[in-house]
Amino acid sequence: MPSFDEVLKEAGEFGRFQKRVFFLLCQTGITFSFLFASVVFLGQTPDNYWCRIPGAAELSERCGWSLEEEQNFTVLPLLRLGNESSSGKCERLDIAWDSSVSCASPLARHGNRSVGNPPLATCHGNWVYKQPHSSIVSEYNLVCGNAWMLDLSQAILNLGFLAGAFTLGYAADRYGRILIYLLSCLGVGICGIIVAFSPNFTVFLIFRFLQGVFGKGTWMTCYVIVTEIVGSDQRIVGIVIQIFFTLGIMILPGIAYLVPTWQGIQLAISLPNFLFLLYYWVVPESPRWLLTRKKGEKALKIMHNIAKHNGKYLSPHYSEITISNEEVTNPSFLDLVRTPRMRRNTLILMYAWFTSALIYQGLVMRLGIVGGNLYLDFFISGAVELPAALLILVTIDRIGRRLPFGISNIVAGIACLITAFLPEDVPWLKTTVATLGRLGITMAFEIVYLVNTELYPTTLRNFGVSLCSSLCDLGGIIAPFLLFRLAAIWLELPLIIFSILAVVCGLLVLLLPETKGISLPETVEDVEELS
Secondary structure, rough: OOHHHHHHHHHOOOOHHHHHHHHHHHHHHHHHHHHHHOHHHHHHOOOEEEEEHHHHHEEEEEEEHHHHHHHHHHOOHHHHHHOOOOOOOOOEEEOOOOOOOOOOOOHHHHHOOOOOOOOEOOOOOOEOOOOOOOHEEEEEEHHHHHHHHHHHHHHHHHHHHHHHHHHHHHHHHOOOOHHHEEEEHHHHHHHHHHHOOOOHHHHHHHHHHHHHHHHHHHHHHHHHHHOOOOOHHOOOOHHHHHHHHHHHHHHHHHHHOOOHHHHHHHHHHHHHHEEEEHHHOOOOOOHHHHHOOHHHHHHHHHHHHHHHHHOOOOOOOOOOOOOOOOOOOOOOOOHHHOOOOHHHHHHHHHHHOOOOOOHHHHHHHEEEEEEEHHHHHHHHHHHHHHHHHHHHHHHHHHHHHHHHHHHHHHHHHHHHHHHHHHOOHHHHHHHHHHHHHHHHHHHHHHHHHHHHHOOOOOOHHHHHHHHHHHHHHHHHHHHHHHHHHHHHHHHHHHHHHHHHHHHHHHHHOOOOOOEEEEEOOOOHHHHOOOO
């Protein structure tokens, strides 16, 4: 009986059918990037807000003041009386208005400085916003002492990614790629709608966590499906999916610019996931996965369909395909470390995922936004990542995976080290070298997806990729704390840590086997035979 790769070669390794499926699944990269980076626009801190003095709302209504007039009459002048340095955002004067206050001269009783300055009180929930529904910050009062809750919302999303990597990665290996992909798309859409209409911040966090769980399911599963239906020479299509992620990063600020409220932005980035449910009729189950579940007839039927759409014809003797003789069990972490080379690959890949995410997010946060236009600067920051994918496409099929993987990490580490010791009086040079470091770590981040997929057998592939990539989410959670804690000691100290982590990663990945032009391993034995 022929092997799956022999049948795939005759049916077409990257024909019309695979190109169609590939293009459709690439759209998942766009929607996942929306979810990944949406907090930048959902959580914009409003420029103009203040703490309302008790009784000011009733007085404003009685006097017919606009919000600007209320602020001018009741906040700014009184704060100048109480504390010249206070802005009225996190503190208010410890007084209360009553019905005896005059609309014409509300400040008369506080106008005499000789009686002493009124004391200040910390604001607790009585904030007023010029645009109350522009972001989750104004919606749920995530300002002043509550500002840390905005960081919590992003940490919760990363925890969702982490949980999704374990649960849905396992489910995709047990119940099928396309089933979990479709259920994940449905989950992202439903949870996204609930997030948009959350009555309080607790509900918001719960369903943002669930949206992270399902979002990770869509991203990882679509990546594995694409990789499993193309030939070994075309597996760099996984890198192209990363380009669609970058395109999503570039599209997101346009959506945020056109939609004035955070609920509108949330719906705009969530509803497209329902369109992916139509893939039920056009994207088949992975035939590789079907073979591992002893479903050779269904796999062969899909291969005949692929050949038909590709204008090819399978030989009559292809009535059966070699089925993996490896016993199919429910995958576990022990399966990934039971044999020597699988254990080595797993530990190195887990470290590579963790390092890539930690350094990538750390450099993005450190570089910050240059200038005052958030939308334009965010677009440019996404465009900077495009050369990374293009460099990978140019080099990965010529010199292999391992060398670009190692060099990109080492370049990122050296760039971080140089940036740390460059003088502050040459900011253009400091920014340029830091950008080089970001390009290097972006390349490493994108290559690890491809290499991770190619180093696991079909029976463990989705679970292995999901589990290793869960370290990416852990790195994303740790990155802001590591960056800001170390920067408080010495501003450049995080870069020193990043450089050490990246160089060590670059050396370790050189121990991985080269997978250029090699068929995807079907069993653990195949992985052990990789040199």
